Amino acid sequence: MWHRFTGFGTPFDWVRRCSACAAAAVLSLSIGSPAIAQQSFESIVFTSDTTLREFVGLHLGDPDLWPYVLELNRIADPADLKVNSTLRMPVKQVRAADEALSLSLKAIQNATAEGAQVFAPREIGDAIATRDTALEQRDVYEWEQVIDLSDIATLLAQEALEIAIAQRDRSAEAVVSDVQGAVQGRAPADPRWSARQRNDVLIEFERVRTLSDSTTQIMFRDLSRLRLNANSNATIQRMRSDPLTGSDVTKVSLVNGDFYAALNQLSDGTAFEIDLPGIETTTASSDFWVKNDRNTARFVNYDDQELRVTRGDTDVVIGENEGVVLGSAGAQTSDVLEGPALSAPALDAIIYTADTEMQWQADPSAAGYWLEVARDAGFNEMQISEWGVQGTAHQATALAPDRYFWRVAALDALGLPGQWSKPSSFTVRSDTTQPFLTLLSPGDGALSDQPIALIFGATEADARVTLNALPITVNPDGSFELEQPLTPGENALSFEATDPAGNVTLITQTVIYRPAVAVEIRIDPSLPVKDGVLATKTAELSVRAMTTALPGAAVAVLDSAGDVAVQARVGADGLLTFSVPVSDEPRAYRIDVFAPNGTREGTAEFRAQRDATPPALELDTPLPRATDDPNQQITGDAGDAVALTLNGAEVALVAGRFALPVTLVPGVNDFELIARDAVGNVTSRRLQSVYDIDPPVITRAQASRPQGSSGPIEITVDASDPSGLRRSATYLIEIGGAEVEGFLRCDPATGSCKASLPPEPGQLQLIEVAVEDYAGNIAFR
Numbered sequence: 001m002w003h004r005f006t007g008f009g010t011p012f013d014w015v016r017r018c019s020a021c022a023a024a025a026v027l028s029l030s031i032g033s034p035a036i037a038q039q040s041f042e043s044i045v046f047t048s049d050t051t052l053r054e055f056v057g058l059h060l061g062d063p064d065l066w067p068y069v070l071e072l073n074r075i076a077d078p079a080d081l082k083v084n085s086t087l088r089m090p091v092k093q094v095r096a097a098d099e100a101l102s103l104s105l106k107a108i109q110n111a112t113a114e115g116a117q118v119f120a121p122r123e124i125g126d127a128i129a130t131r132d133t134a135l136e137q138r139d140v141y142e143w144e145q146v147i148d149l150s151d152i153a154t155l156l157a158q159e160a161l162e163i164a165i166a167q168r169d170r171s172a173e174a175v176v177s178d179v180q181g182a183v184q185g186r187a188p189a190d191p192r193w194s195a196r197q198r199n200d201v202l203i204e205f206e207r208v209r210t211l212s213d214s215t216t217q218i219m220f221r222d223l224s225r226l227r228l229n230a231n232s233n234a235t236i237q238r239m240r241s242d243p244l245t246g247s248d249v250t251k252v253s254l255v256n257g258d259f260y261a262a263l264n265q266l267s268d269g270t271a272f273e274i275d276l277p278g279i280e281t282t283t284a285s286s287d288f289w290v291k292n293d294r295n296t297a298r299f300v301n302y303d304d305q306e307l308r309v310t311r312g313d314t315d316v317v318i319g320e321n322e323g324v325v326l327g328s329a330g331a332q333t334s335d336v337l338e339g340p341a342l343s344a345p346a347l348d349a350i351i352y353t354a355d356t357e358m359q360w361q362a363d364p365s366a367a368g369y370w371l372e373v374a375r376d377a378g379f380n381e382m383q384i385s386e387w388g389v390q391g392t393a394h395q396a397t398a399l400a401p402d403r404y405f406w407r408v409a410a411l412d413a414l415g416l417p418g419q420w421s422k423p424s425s426f427t428v429r430s431d432t433t434q435p436f437l438t439l440l441s442p443g444d445g446a447l448s449d450q451p452i453a454l455i456f457g458a459t460e461a462d463a464r465v466t467l468n469a470l471p472i473t474v475n476p477d478g479s480f481e482l483e484q485p486l487t488p489g490e491n492a493l494s495f496e497a498t499d500p501a502g503n504v505t506l507i508t509q510t511v512i513y514r515p516a517v518a519v520e521i522r523i524d525p526s527l528p529v530k531d532g533v534l535a536t537k538t539a540e541l542s543v544r545a546m547t548t549a550l551p552g553a554a555v556a557v558l559d560s561a562g563d564v565a566v567q568a569r570v571g572a573d574g575l576l577t578f579s580v581p582v583s584d585e586p587r588a589y590r591i592d593v594f595a596p597n598g599t600r601e602g603t604a605e606f607r608a609q610r611d612a613t614p615p616a617l618e619l620d621t622p623l624p625r626a627t628d629d630p631n632q633q634i635t636g637d638a639g640d641a642v643a644l645t646l647n648g649a650e651v652a653l654v655a656g657r658f659a660l661p662v663t664l665v666p667g668v669n670d671f672e673l674i675a676r677d678a679v680g681n682v683t684s685r686r687l688q689s690v691y692d693i694d695p696p697v698i699t700r701a702q703a704s705r706p707q708g709s710s711g712p713i714e715i716t717v718d719a720s721d722p723s724g725l726r727r728s729a730t731y732l733i734e735i736g737g738a739e740v741e742g743f744l745r746c747d748p749a750t751g752s753c754k755a756s757l758p759p760e761p762g763q764l765q766l767i768e769v770a771v772e773d774y775a776g777n778i779a780f781r
Helices: 013-017 019-038 052-060 063-072 091-113 121-139 143-167
Strands: 042-046 085-089 174-180 183-186 206-210 215-219 225-228 233-242 247-262 270-275 280-283 287-292 297-301 307-311 314-318 322-327 330-335 342-344 349-351 356-360 368-374 382-389 393-396 402-411 424-428 437-441 446-448 452-459 464-467 470-472 479-485 489-498 504-513 521-523 533-536 540-547 554-559 564-569 575-581 587-594 600-610 631-637 643-646 649-651 657-663 667-676 682-691 697-704 713-720 728-735 738-747 752-757 764-772 778-780
Touching: 042 052, 042 091, 052 063, 052 091, 063 085, 091 121, 091 143, 121 143, 174 183, 174 382, 206 215, 206 225, 206 247, 215 382, 270 280, 297 307, 297 314, 307 322, 314 322, 314 330, 342 402, 356 368, 356 402, 382 393, 382 402, 437 489, 437 504, 452 464, 452 489, 464 479, 521 600, 533 540, 540 600, 554 575, 564 575, 575 587, 643 657, 697 764, 713 728, 713 738, 713 764, 728 752, 738 764
Parallel strands: 247 270, 349 424, 446 504, 533 600
Antiparallel strands: 042 085, 174 215, 183 206, 206 233, 215 225, 225 247, 233 247, 247 287, 280 307, 287 297, 297 322, 307 314, 322 330, 342 356, 356 393, 368 382, 368 402, 402 424, 437 452, 452 479, 464 470, 464 489, 489 504, 521 540, 540 575, 554 564, 554 587, 587 600, 631 657, 643 649, 643 667, 667 682, 697 713, 713 752, 728 738, 728 764, 738 752, 764 778
């Protein structure tokens, strides 16, 4: 029984798969790994010539292992690392692990080159999965596991290589080498369609189809590939191989949809045929694209070898980078568009988010673009295939950490894809380690009688640093120094270091500047004011003020009776905040700031009031329930509102009035008007209008005598429309050769229109019905 390797915790599980591998596996696991386990770590002195990352990269070949080195040496914080400290370094362990990974990769590549993905998919899949697990163990610094798993992957790949070599002389088969989305197949003996997975084997006369937003790749024995795009249906009609002569004959029938073919070089003994209804093809090309729909066939040849297409008396030879459209009007040929230049992300860029925006240069002749993103440079492991992209950008979401390759082709007015752009690549990386950041001067809580603070610090060389949200210059070695102006009182210095992955380290320190200055108090001018009085919608008003008093100075807030309502302290940068109770009537308050000896050094007065009434929001006229005019006007009065938004967008107010045009889009248009006054009271109105320029859809229209030939005549029409049906519709019916017209009564809730006529003999024929929606669109049938 064959078993797949499923975890690094049981490295001998794979041995049950084949007895031939057992001896080598035991030798690898019982002799090789313990030797590494017994190796001691090397002791290396950390000097001031390099940063920690450079030091780790120099000795271990991977600078990203610096957190592991700190952990290994029981150093909790990089700032604790001292110059000339002796560090234990796993030099031999890392080197042995990386060499084992390299050998396993080479073995997998050798097996793949011999066709293991076709002839030994499970074995090569096990090898790849085992090596992937080894890579995961490297990320958690389990060097012995890395070596053991890499050795297993190497042996599995060698087994796959042997199987592939032995199988290459058998009869031809194809394999599903890539699946993205929902892909189904149907073998000749299967009664129904069923799902197809990667590495499934396909036989002659097997049908394969892709559903929406899905693609699949079929790989043949000679490693020729067909990429079947979304909503396509193809049949592998013939796969024949002569082991004696090495000749291969493959025939694929494209029922509908499109595929892209990348064939191995065709020779005298090999042939590839494309079967489309009513069309004969002869190809020497190894690089072409075909699309077939109900009335039109499209071909593009990207190879310097010709592709010949024949339908009836029409015979077209398609040269390199040429396309043809075969339709009811005959054949239209065209040179396809050149590949656009890719602009972003930059080649080999490293991206630390799962969302990536790809951009390219516009082609004025393009009607759209075809974008492909794959995990490999050969575009065999497709991740994204977007046809008909409008504009010159596409946002890819939820990309897992990996290296990706992407390319774009421009689509011309005939629907023919042009040449592929030169592929580009980028890497999505996961990095959750916070960057190193330390401050050497000034110390936290330092006192200064000077208005300038001298700041010294250090971070990672590739990190960005801000001070109080403003960027500062970082030297190439990660150090930084600057002069920071101070304001009287406590000065908060907030340093934030951000690495390229977006990880953030935050350090906040305080410096107190105590100059001798006169005390001033200024109420924050941004606080809401109504009729000259500070206003709030709650029972308390939060007051902000700026003062030149020293940080920590005592503050008292007195009411109109002279009683102390609030006591506070001046904060950093002279900021003063407190809350006082308010009511519907204005209340008077006074702010007093005191020196340390109790002398009043400054004063300011204000009044406060509660305002809980939301602004009035009235429309001059409502939006129509349904209309065929996309241009509408929303006007009205917003009362005492200071801000008005429509679906989140700001709307201009002039003396409380507003007037804004809106353009409706087909279907239901929802709008939300939100008015906000100075204190934050909110009034909202929801508006809705259906823009309908399409006539109703008539799904059924019939005339019958449900009670028999002598019974009454009933006319029934079923229709639907987003804006609703009007309550009456017209009909024209022929009864025994005489025409009769009249009205149907429609039920907008059910979409059913009916009329009943008295019994009358003769053959019935419903000639015409006309159904109208509330937007004035009429459908005839």
